[in-house]
Amino acid sequence: MAGHKEIDAVTGTETTGHVWDGDLKELNKPLPRWWLYVLYACIVWAIGYWIAFPAWPFLDGYTRGVIGYSQRNEVAKDLAAAKESQATYLAAIAERTPAEIEKDSSLMEFALRGGGAQFANNCAPCHGRGAQGFKGYPNLNDDDWLWGGTLEEIEQTIRNGIRSGHSDSHESAMPRFGIDQVLTTAQISDAATFVLSLSGTPGDAAAVERGKAIFDEQCAACHGPEGKGMREMGAPNLTDGIWLFGGTKADIEETIRTGRGGVMPAWDGKLDPVTIKMLAIYVHALGGGK
Ligand code: HEC
Numbered sequence: 414m415a416g417h418k419e420i421d422a423v424t425g426t427e428t429t430g431h432v433w434d435g436d437l438k439e440l441n442k443p444l445p446r447w448w449l450y451v452l453y454a455c456i457v458w459a460i461g462y463w464i465a466f467p468a469w470p471f472l473d474g475y476t477r478g479v480i481g482y483s484q485r486n487e488v489a490k491d492l493a494a495a496k497e498s499q500a501t502y503l504a505a506i507a508e509r510t511p512a513e514i515e516k517d518s519s520l521m522e523f524a525l526r527g528g529g530a531q532f533a534n535n536c537a538p539c540h541g542r543g544a545q546g547f548k549g550y551p552n553l554n555d556d557d558w559l560w561g562g563t564l565e566e567i568e569q570t571i572r573n574g575i576r577s578g579h580s581d582s583h584e585s586a587m588p589r590f591g592i593d594q595v596l597t598t599a600q601i602s603d604a605a606t607f608v609l610s611l612s613g614t615p616g617d618a619a620a621v622e623r624g625k626a627i628f629d630e631q632c633a634a635c636h637g638p639e640g641k642g643m644r645e646m647g648a649p650n651l652t653d654g655i656w657l658f659g660g661t662k663a664d665i666e667e668t669i670r671t672g673r674g675g676v677m678p679a680w681d682g683k684l685d686p687v688t689i690k691m692l693a694i695y696v697h698a699l700g701g702g703k
């Protein structure tokens with residue numbers, strides 16, 4: 414085709430000399446220069462990249478590239494740096510008492526975040542995402558504590574659990590007055606009527622009177638003579654209108670009949686002491702903490 418030069422009459426463009434079917438001719442329209450230069454630059458860049466960075470796969474690996482970059486190493490480096498900065502905080506938390514931690518605002522913030530994350534993972538299934546509790550699972554936001562609301566008491570409850578089988582667990586439980594036939598159904602009904610009257614729900618006066626006699630004999634030892642509860646026994650205050658197991662007469666009768674016996678697992682051994690401390694600080698700060 415050398416020396417060929419033919420101008421297409423319609424477009425005024427030179428043809429390449431390729432002809433199909435006798436009269437279909439190919440116009441000679443080369444790629445724009447800038448486009449070609451970009452292409453060449455890309456090729457040069459790609460070759461440079463193959464040499465510098467990990468690129469070509471083999472059956473049992475890949476070319477590593479001369480500068481030895483690896484995303485995995487970068488992530489590992491970031492993680493190590495994050496761990497190191499955490500380690501300083503974790504060590505400080507391990508050393509100090511919860512009360513000392515509460516006084517140090519940056520340490521406190523770290524503990525609250527850590528405690529909050531652990532709470533969502535471990536505690537929310539029973540106590541609820543916002544620690545608002547459910548029937549049988551106490552609300553941890555209020556100031557109504559079965560087993561005590563100081564930092565130390567909360568930490569101890571979390572570590573050892575409640576009726577958990579742990580050797581240092583809170584063990585005291587309410588008797589099963591109905592199941593173990595300590596009280597008759599009628600007596601349970603009277604006791605429930607009296608309990609309701611303690612929080613301002615009046616009942617039949619004679620039943621309240623009979624219920625009070627039963628209460629003084631059977632219940633006051635744990636719930637206190639006025640029904641205000643006793644921390645050492647885990648016996649709730651019955652006068653505040655806050656009910657763990659429900660506050661209808663039927664709920665209260667069921668409580669007296671079965672004793673309920675709520676179980677909170679011990680976290681000793683499942684969570685490390687620093688995590689348990691952060692959880693105690695978190696729960697304490699939820700609002701009810703004393
Ligand atoms: C399997 C369910 C369950 C899980 C999981 C659980 N708890 Fe509990 N928790 C309970 C029950 C039930 C009680 C009340 C026990 C009772 O009746 O005395 C309780 C009681 C408590 C109390 C005592 C409240 C008071 O009034 O004295 C605290 C504090 C507590 N839980 C914190 C936690 C924390 C923190 C976690 C997570 C590490 C957690 N719980 C996980 C079931 C659970």
Ligand code: HEC
Nearest residue numbers: 586587604631632635647648649656657658659673674675
């Ligand atoms: C040995 C101590 C003990 C005695 C005696 C006892 N209780 Fe309790 N009571 C408890 C404990 C502990 C709880 C909490 C149970 C739980 O968390 O599983 C409780 C819970 C309750 C509740 C549930 C409160 C709520 O918030 O839902 C009621 C109601 C109650 N007791 C009434 C009585 C009555 C009425 C008697 C007497 C007939 C009695 N108790 C005797 C220890 C006792």
